[in-house]
Amino acid sequence: MPVELPAVREHDFEAAVSFGDVVELRLSGSSNVGAAVPFQHLVDQFHTAICDATITDVVVDIVTLEFMNAACFNVFVSWLGLITELQPERRYRLRFRSNANIRWQQRSLHTLSCFATDLVLIGESA
């Protein structure tokens, strides 16, 4: 899937996608209000690219994501909304790779999983 999407960089927040063996969205740093719009844009484009391929799982690596404000985190909610609008056979799962040492991640991801328990998988990497 030869798609290249420009990474989002806002202060120390970085969001970058990769389409290798694993289709991945990697987030790092600490997001602020200004990052929400470009991050939403990136996820929209990412979703479109994923829909053009046959993908069942997308890894969302937030191991080095220190903090995400509400505006940015809601992009995940919107993303789940986009996935649930797809035909069931075209839906893909979000496999979150999180950091067990960062408390907000665990709580927020569990809350997020309540939106679509079948589409959100949470794993820890630290």
Place this chain on the structure above:
Amino acid sequence: MTLPDNIVHQFRTVALERLERVEAAWASVLTSLDEDAIVLIDREIHTLKGESRMVGFTDVNLVCHKLEDLFEVARACGYAVAEDFDLAITMALRFMAMLVRKKVGSQLAGIDLPGFVRQIEHVLSEARGEVTPARARNITPMHRTAHSSKAVSPAVRGRLAPIAVDMFLEYAAARGNHRNRLRVSWHSLRDLVGIHRALIGTGQLIKHEVGAYALAKELGKQIEVAIEIGGAEVTTDVLAALDLAVLHLVRNAIDHGIELPAERAAACKRATGKIRVGGGAIGDVFELVVEDDGAGIAYGKVRQRAGELGLSAPATDDDDRWIDLLCHPGLSTRAEATDVSGRGVGLDAARASIVDVGGKLSMTSKRGEGTRWRIAIPLTSMMIEGHVVRPPEVPVSVFIESSWAPTTSGRGTSVDLGRMLGFSTGDHPCVQTWFARGDEAFGIGSERPATPTQARKLVVTPSSAIAEVVTIDGVESLLLRPDVLIALG
């Protein structure tokens, strides 16, 4: 009973519009403590709760109820909520939108409503713990304080503030696990010495009504309590101080001021005593009054008790001179301490909290007619006008106050901020941006031209310090004092 499709369709449309309005209003509350937005949120959520019940969306009704609880906690702490609390509210709104959109009668496939409610309850329980530190001591709701007191004196805060600024810069420049550790340290210091704003108004102090009625009942007294406070933006310290002062002054009014019904009748008064808590911002001062129509201060008794304790009482009835004595730790006219009063700590605590935030407590009292306590606290302006620049190699935006105006002169002291603050240097493209104030001028490299903006104070340092921390659109940034930099050469 199944409702007609058009009714359900209409509910969905209206509900989603309500949720959009609430989400926008919540953002407005967090950024500007907008009182109209607060009213809108209460109204919309309450209406949605009723409508959802009517059309059989019980899941929406349940989340509405939880959301009301979240907003109640937010109100109690003057909307000075933590970031994860904000996230819980916005996610609850999005969760409801999803529930509203789902097909009628469809299963909650993939949606974990009980799990979501548990998460919200967890957030609520943690937040309630934070806003009610007194709860651990198992005392009545009237003892609740709106925000935990930081217990850091202004002097200590003044000494810690420059350290906090250094910590902020270290954190901003760090990477990896090192940055994680520094983030915790920076946030701890920020929470300790930073300015956190909150809204004070009737909504934040109304809780004292419940405690007041409970206490009056316990003491066999009849009261009417009226609390009406004009909304104002204050610091969380001021909110906590006023909350504590109102708690003690109202308790004092009930216990010592308002007489028993029979005593009031004998004095030709209504059996029900009146307590009024009122106030608001007047110019750059926040004023709050707690007054009652009780017995007034028994100066004779106080004088006698002061004598017993070896304290000198004012010779005249000059009310202000009595404040020191009335607020003296340990002074009480009660012979024995009860669970309500008698230890002589209430007024002392009330005054100490007010003085700690730079305020003043004064009092007038007339025997047989009542007592009036007045609190005056100077309001701190939290917004600063100026320009923002983005020096290369410095990991945060830099704010210059408006007393320094951008200029094209190109003459003056040029500052390499990255080098000065010890950050790595390199050849980054930037333009030299010049500022002038009177005869002084200085230049600073910036990736972007200087942009006029407003900053909000966060960690305030003395004017002799090079920098302090502010926020610009919610982003932590560095306020730079060019005059100090120039003086340092």
